[in-house]
Amino acid sequence: MKRDPIPGNGSSASGATRLRVRFDRVGLDLGGRRIINELSFSLEAGEFVCVVGPSGCGKTSLLRLLAGLYQPDSGAILRDGKPIDGPSRDVAIVFQDYGRALLPWRTVAGNVSLALEAAGVPAKLRDGRIRSLLDQVGLGAHAAKFLNQLSGGMQQRLQIARCLAQEPALLLMDEPFGALDAMTRQALQDEVGAIAAQTGAAVLFITHDLDEAIYLGDRVLALVAGPVRGQSSLARELPVALPRPRDQLASREDPEYLRLRRELFELIRDERP
């Protein structure tokens, strides 16, 4: 089920192959409320894990814990055996609100450059890297444009390119396609699937959309809303045994796909009070 990173894929794969993140009975309180409780799971390089659950179940908090932006109140989050104590340059977040996460005063190329500048890549090496990253997300012809000249889908591609410039071992995506139209969303789903396979990064993908989760994921984690103490935030962990590469038509008609969809739907329905 796990995809092997493509061998010889340059530096991005080499850092990613070792990564292993383990959540060990993690708890998180925000504003006096328990957001995440007793959550245990693990994530490895080359895996694509989707997280679904109702609003307020702590999906985004889970992502922020992985990013090192939050620290757990109980339990431990270990990356390769060591606790995550802050952000790391090889952990990238693709935010849903791409319009706010990009720099409007920089060009498309300049936005990707930001990540390279932060990593201290010498100026003369940047141009080539930027060009190949923009080609990878299909923005090669738009390098000199500014944000207000890009559609929503193109802006989200740009954010993905900037994240890839970080050479992420762990790519975190917070409902990245939630604000896009259906056609753009499908195109980007396929591209992100392909990019993840190429880079060999571990991907944690948060979504509201059960179909999207099954279509993209190697596993789907279903969280429960407002967990009470003693009860784990994690309701179910479902492996997705659909063959890869996946196809928007064929995969969605696969009996395994339909079975998983039914199982997830029933789970979510039972969760409703």
Add this chain to the structure above:
Amino acid sequence: MSVWRRVLRALLLPTGMLAAGEIVMRVQGYAGDALSKPTDVIVALYRALADGTFARATAQTLASSFAGLALGTSLGLAVGLWFGLSFVARSLSAPTVEALRTVPAVALIPLSMLAFGFGVRMESSVVAFACIWPMLILTQAAVRQVEPRLLEVARMLQLPRSGRISKIIMPAAAPRIFVAFRISVGVALVVGITVEIAANPYGLGYLAVTSQQNLRPDLMLATILWIGLLGWGLNAALHGAQRRAFPLAPDRVAVPQQGTR
């Protein structure tokens, strides 16, 4: 509508009013000391422009005002950035700033006259004091209003503090800071001329006062008209520069009206 038609339409009201004033004064045979016929004012304006009176006075006023503007806005910018970035600095000094800000700049004229005597330094120090506040307060606000998501991106990229300021915060705040500068230019001109009217024996303000004392209402009104044209021209130039420098951020930055104090 073509540009020329718009210009003509805009000029209709002022020329109409001037013509009406001219007619009324001629019919009544007005010969007071406070007003002057519009044609006399225009003649005085032309003469003062031709013989260099306005050029000299304008150079004096602008030199003092701009020196004060440069000093005040750079101080305001630096302190505003610092307050915007540091919660500790802000909370330590906010009450002091609020108290100082309420002191009218022109109330400092006696103090600065004692310190510097008449001249450029006296005038520009008062102007500087007036220009600090709009710059400080609007810069601080601009820094604190930087999109939080961008600061999160900076955190994920592990940009050092200097990179965060130069690559994220400054460019994001720049359009608002420019608006603050535009306001400060207006403040500098008003305060500079006020200082000249009240105390300093040179510049456009002094010219207006002496014309009044010499019973030359035509020259006095011409000076006022010239000051108005000067302010209008400066503002138009800055507006143009703003549109050119920040084409992506038009006047959507709301600016509280700042009194000149």
